[in-house]
Amino acid sequence: MTEPSIYDPDFVRNVFDRCSGKYIAFSTWMSFGFTERWRRQCVEALALPAGPATGYDLMAGTGEVWPHLLAAHPDIERIVAVDISRGMHERAMQRLHVMRADYIEFIEDDVLASDLGDESADFIVSTFGLKTFNENQHRRLAALTSRVLKPGGRFAYIEASDPKGWTLRLPYLFHLKVVLPMIERLFLRGAQDFAMIGTYSTNFGDASEFAAMLREQGLQTEFRRYFFGCATGVRGFKPVRRDAATTPE
Numbered sequence: 001m002t003e004p005s006i007y008d009p010d011f012v013r014n015v016f017d018r019c020s021g022k023y024i025a026f027s028t029w030m031s032f033g034f035t036e037r038w039r040r041q042c043v044e045a046l047a048l049p050a051g052p053a054t055g056y057d058l059m060a061g062t063g064e065v066w067p068h069l070l071a072a073h074p075d076i077e078r079i080v081a082v083d084i085s086r087g088m089h090e091r092a093m094q095r096l097h098v099m100r101a102d103y104i105e106f107i108e109d110d111v112l113a114s115d116l117g118d119e120s121a122d123f124i125v126s127t128f129g130l131k132t133f134n135e136n137q138h139r140r141l142a143a144l145t146s147r148v149l150k151p152g153g154r155f156a157y158i159e160a161s162d163p164k165g166w167t168l169r170l171p172y173l174f175h176l177k178v179v180l181p182m183i184e185r186l187f188l189r190g191a192q193d194f195a196m197i198g199t200y201s202t203n204f205g206d207a208s209e210f211a212a213m214l215r216e217q218g219l220q221t222e223f224r225r226y227f228f229g230c231a232t233g234v235r236g237f238k239p240v241r242r243d244a245a246t247t248p249e
């Protein structure tokens with residue numbers, strides 16, 4: 001029997017189902033608080049104009065980006081969060097009770113198999129959800145981004161990335177390959193799921209190829225580095241007319 005690919009949606013779902021209980025604490029603590037800062041910067045990069053808006057939080061996890069999104073844009077009317085993992089979904093729902101549940105809907109599904117409507121979103125935001133996709137899946141995600149955004153709609157993605165240059169790369173790899181697995185062995189009863197997330201991160205590289213795929217889909221894109229490339233992202237918008245890459249009002 002062949003091993004399932006680590007990019008198989010069922011495999012990814014299982015990894016996050018097992019991680020979900022400790023995800024928030026582990027990701028904040030093990031990134032020295034950088035993940036929170038990067039979520040806020042991703043929302044800033046979205047540069048959503050003031051006014052009512054509806055959009056998607058893709059690979060939403062337990063809804064870590066919602067406080068940033070709602071603080072920056074209190075007039076958002078609706079966030080539709082999509083995540084494949086039941087464990088992450090359940091924790092997100094617990095969170096919904098203390099947040100503005102009436103603004104947020106959660107869809108438990110593989111985003112690439114979901115039927116999000118054409119031109120249904122003013123924005124798409126996604127924090128740390130790129131690494132568990134391979135090249136082909138990134139291409140499909142770029143096509144989905146273009147399809148579901150309204151003309152003028154905005155997007156911002158961010159992902160932890162492999163920094164270029166040895167001064168940062170050595171501690172980065174040491175952290176992912178040695179520290180994370182050791183902490184899991186010692187404190188999480190030998191689980192290797194967060195170490196698996198480390199493997200996805202090193203395989204991912206950075207968001208530049210995904211940025212090129214979004215550009216091929218006719219989207220205006222800007223690739224961005226955060227903290228010397230330890231995270232990278234891509235932001236932009238869907239031009240109002242395909243033949244003229246006009247900035248939305």
Ligand SMILES: C[S@@+](CC[C@H](N)C(=O)[O-])C[C@H]1O[C@@H](n2cnc3c(N)ncnc32)[C@H](O)[C@@H]1O
Nearest residue numbers: 016059060061064083084085088110111127128
């Ligand atoms: C590293 S977590 C990021 C969660 C959250 N956005 C954050 O800021 O921390 C990646 C999430 O992507 C979800 N995911 C992975 N593949 C997916 C897919 N094909 N469709 C929907 N969600 C997916 C996982 O279940 C997981 O919750």
